[in-house]
Amino acid sequence: xxxLFAQVPVxxxxxxxxxxxxILILALGGVLLITLTSVAPVMRGRHISALFTVATxxxxxxxxxxxxxxxxxxxDPVAGQGGRxxxxxxxxxxxxxxxxxxxxxxxxxxxxxVAVMLDGYLEREGFESPEWYALLLISASGGVILASAxxxxxxxxxxxxxxxAVYVLAALHLRRSESQEAGxxxxxxGALSSAIFLYGIAMVYGATGSxxxxxxxxxxxxxxxxGLSPAVDSSLVMVGIALMLIGFGFKVSAFPLHIxxxxxxxxxxxxxxxxxxxxxxxxxxxxxxRVFLVGFGGTFASDWRVLVLFMAGFTILFGSFLAIVQTxxxxxxxxxxxxxxxxxxxxxxxxxxxVAIGDTGKRAVLFYLLAxxxxxxxxxxxxxxxxxxxxxxHSIEAYRGLAKREPLLAMAFTVLLxxxxxxxxxxxxxAKFRVIAAAAQVERTEAYILAGVAxxxxxxxxxxxxxxxxxxxxxxxxxxxxEMADSADETLALVEVRALEVPPATLAVVLLAxxxxxxxxxxxxxxxxxxxxxxxxxxx
Amino acid sequence: xxSSALLAIQSTNPIALTPNELWVINTFFYVxxxxxxxxxxxxxxxxxxxxxxxYLLVVLTVVAATYIVLGxxxxxxxxxxxxxxxxxxxxxxxxxxxxxxxxxxxxxxxxSKWIGGLSAVSMFAVxxxxxxxxxxxxxxxxxxxxxRTGQVANSIFSQYIVPFEALSMxxxxxxxxxxxxxxxx
Numbered sequence: 001x002x003x004l005f006a007q008v009p010v011x012x013x014x015x016x017x018x019x020x021x022x023i024l025i026l027a028l029g030g031v032l033l034i035t036l037t038s039v040a041p042v043m044r045g046r047h048i049s050a051l052f053t054v055a056t057x058x059x060x061x062x063x064x065x066x067x068x069x070x071x072x073x074x075x076d077p078v079a080g081q082g083g084r085x086x087x088x089x090x091x092x093x094x095x096x097x098x099x100x101x102x103x104x105x106x107x108x109x110x111x112x113x114v115a116v117m118l119d120g121y122l123e124r125e126g127f128e129s130p131e132w133y134a135l136l137l138i139s140a141s142g143g144v145i146l147a148s149a150x151x152x153x154x155x156x157x158x159x160x161x162x163x164x165a166v167y168v169l170a171a172l173h174l175r176r177s178e179s180q181e182a183g184x185x186x187x188x189x190g191a192l193s194s195a196i197f198l199y200g201i202a203m204v205y206g207a208t209g210s211x212x213x214x215x216x217x218x219x220x221x222x223x224x225x226x227g228l229s230p231a232v233d234s235s236l237v238m239v240g241i242a243l244m245l246i247g248f249g250f251k252v253s254a255f256p257l258h259i260x261x262x263x264x265x266x267x268x269x270x271x272x273x274x275x276x277x278x279x280x281x282x283x284x285x286x287x288x289x290r291v292f293l294v295g296f297g298g299t300f301a302s303d304w305r306v307l308v309l310f311m312a313g314f315t316i317l318f319g320s321f322l323a324i325v326q327t328x329x330x331x332x333x334x335x336x337x338x339x340x341x342x343x344x345x346x347x348x349x350x351x352x353x354x355v356a357i358g359d360t361g362k363r364a365v366l367f368y369l370l371a372x373x374x375x376x377x378x379x380x381x382x383x384x385x386x387x388x389x390x391x392x393x394h395s396i397e398a399y400r401g402l403a404k405r406e407p408l409l410a411m412a413f414t415v416l417l418x419x420x421x422x423x424x425x426x427x428x429x430x431a432k433f434r435v436i437a438a439a440a441q442v443e444r445t446e447a448y449i450l451a452g453v454a455x456x457x458x459x460x461x462x463x464x465x466x467x468x469x470x471x472x473x474x475x476x477x478x479x480x481x482x483e484m485a486d487s488a489d490e491t492l493a494l495v496e497v498r499a500l501e502v503p504p505a506t507l508a509v510v511l512l513a514x515x516x517x518x519x520x521x522x523x524x525x526x527x528x529x530x531x532x533x534x535x536x537x538x539x540x
Numbered sequence: 541x542x543s544s545a546l547l548a549i550q551s552t553n554p555i556a557l558t559p560n561e562l563w564v565i566n567t568f569f570y571v572x573x574x575x576x577x578x579x580x581x582x583x584x585x586x587x588x589x590x591x592x593x594x595y596l597l598v599v600l601t602v603v604a605a606t607y608i609v610l611g612x613x614x615x616x617x618x619x620x621x622x623x624x625x626x627x628x629x630x631x632x633x634x635x636x637x638x639x640x641x642x643x644x645x646x647x648x649x650x651x652s653k654w655i656g657g658l659s660a661v662s663m664f665a666v667x668x669x670x671x672x673x674x675x676x677x678x679x680x681x682x683x684x685x686x687x688r689t690g691q692v693a694n695s696i697f698s699q700y701i702v703p704f705e706a707l708s709m710x711x712x713x714x715x716x717x718x719x720x721x722x723x724x725x
Contacts (some may be wrong), residue, residue, distance in 0.1 A: 011698060012697065012698050012701070013698060013699065013701065027709055031712065034716060089702075090701055090702045091698070091699045091701075091702075093700075093701075093702035093703065094702060129720075131716055131720045134716060135713065135716060135717065135720075138709060138712065138713045138716075139713070141709065142706075142709070142710075142713075145706055151702075151703070153700070153703045154702055154703055154706060157703055157706035157707055157710055158706065160710050161706065161709050161710045161713055164710060164713045164714050164717060165713045165717065167717070168713075168716070168717030168720060168721060171721055172720065172721075183721070199667070203667070203670070203671075206671070206674065206675070207674060233670070233673060233674035235669070235670040235673050235674070236670045236671065236673070236674040238670070239666055239667060239670045
């Protein structure tokens, strides 16, 4: 029995806390917020939780330039990353490189903007609870973990932290049964997709004997060595990759795993939908790019990129065409976000190509994520304002005459919608242009077809955004009599629009998003240095 | 006979099994595997919620027994404590405290169940094929080492410290979420 106590001391890994700062700040911010609000009554005042969350996001954001500077100053970058500055943390569980920093930056920005618009929303709806913000911060920390995970186990845990908090946030509008339904639906389907994702990890581990991305990549390249028997069993790896693609595809709502999206977006509290389309999508794409390009980027890239090709094409087509027939703005924007995910998958398809084109593809996806983060948060901030008390005023008819009553809001919304169309002089134009150009550079027949499909989708998608713009600039009195069928509902909605209350902070978010959309559309090379560094960090 | 072989696995590390002991372990595995498959099928086909829960109990026990056969003692103990202990009790409490019908319930049947069945069968076919192709002829090493609980503990707090901490954040998120969703204000 004594031998039990005479253990050899465990060698604990060295922890470089500085590089972990964004994750720690976001996670501890969430824990601290929920702790402080339960013990200190002072913390329960109005706006304090929102301020705390914004401060946490800003702090996480403020660390990023210093981490970038420290990374660039590294004399001896980790060899496994192809000479690119990267730091393996805590026995290769996490890696910090410029890609991690880019994704962390976008997630922190999303947390800040969503927290600001959540403040106005919660005040209007009469919820005064810190748990919204705490879950937001914890979810964001999961997103950063997902994007920086170097080990598939950590990838899975990051994905789950990100998701579990969002399932709850989706259901948090306790007085709307749609919200509860959305949360439950998201939870059940999300749990199923997580299980499938986990199956995929198990298969990949079974085939390669490793859960770290470098280990997986290493054993896959061993398969090519001449004269050696295959190091991995290819059918097992292919099944594993396919299952993991399903898991990620669900999170980014790619065809055919998109079916939950309209229902969940329609029912969830509007600022939370803004978080889902920005931070959740950024984190899921970040994790997907790291796992697929670093882990599976070698021998099997030519196999899985065919799957991504089909996914991308059908996602764009389904998203664009189904968006047209919607009458609810949140459902419309849900299908639009599906289409946007399709465009990003086009970029991912290009990123799976050999080196030079691959970098163009990665840069295109990262730029798309930047542009879409601002455009979607701004859009949902407007929808949140127009949604009125009860968060139910979401028919497109509700936007009729908005330009007259709230000119500033309508103007900013017009910019954001034109951005989503992909009109020139907006960020959306360069986002779409870059992914399509990257796909065209692959110079294969199917890539040209995909680029064509993407352009068709962009053209069709323009109709749905312009429909909302037109509604805003139409006069209320000019309401066509052909739509008298549900006139009772409509007049009720119109009366409510007149008493629109616009929280200044939310309006500021909308304006900021619109300005960023324009600035990135006129000077698309802002931050291209960081973008290139981030893309190059994902060396295959 | 069987238990002596299992005890042998657990007492020394690593050990070489005699062909006789291997035969016992293999037979034991086939028996529990068959029980597990039958219980899993019964679980999804029964029309009684409590019966389904009890069939699930059998499935989970079989998984724990498989871990024992593979020499993963910590995983087996955790399986028993967490799944058979906590999760099952939770499930039965859930049945008891909600207005779920105890006894046969026709509503448990689902009209489009063939879609689920079809996807389950195709998933089984694909995964079964690839697993069989990869490991169909492999044998467990005769001197298979038992994974000691101490080793698991050491690796959790050294090599796998990040997954461990991330898991605690996950549980915290789930805990906050459960409280918030269940509370009525």
